[in-house]
Amino acid sequence: MSTKKYLVIRSHESEFPSPITFQKGDFLTVGEEYEGAESWDNWLFCSTSGQEPGWVPGQVIERFGGSSGRALDDYTARELNVLEGELLVGTRSLNG
Numbered sequence: 185m186s187t188k189k190y191l192v193i194r195s196h197e198s199e200f201p202s203p204i205t206f207q208k209g210d211f212l213t214v215g216e217e218y219e220g221a222e223s224w225d226n227w228l229f230c231s232t233s234g235q236e237p238g239w240v241p242g243q244v245i246e247r248f249g250g251s252s253g254r255a256l257d258d259y260t261a262r263e264l265n266v267l268e269g270e271l272l273v274g275t276r277s278l279n280g
Contacts, residue, residue: 188277192270198263204230204238205260212245212253226279241278 206212210232218227218239228245230253231237244257266272 186275188274190272190274192266192268192272195266195268196263197265200238200261200263202236203261203263204232204235204240205262206232206235206255207258208255210255212240212255214245214247214251214253217242224279243278 212230212232215229215231215237218224218229226242227239228242229237230240230245232255238261240259240261244255244259245253246256247253264272
């Protein structure tokens with residue numbers, strides 16, 4: 185497993201207290217693909233039972249056609265609360 189170190193240059197506190205979270209094998213309803221000025225490619229708006237909907241990287245979704253899909257991996261859209269100067273270790277990066 186490849187890791188990278190990141191230095192936090194600006195503090196951040198998440199504004200999303202209940203991000204979409206699911207486990208490998210969970211069924212998903214797949215909606216629109218993100219389109220915006222940020223050019224974030226391959227992000228899909230998804231929902232699953234008991235969760236608030238949210239944006240999910242396309243690589244963790246097996247599509248069945250239409251709006252049906254299944255999670256290929258565990259995933260959470262939880263944002264980190266960080267302080268300037270903290271050092272983070274990243275183990276996986278998807279779509280920026």
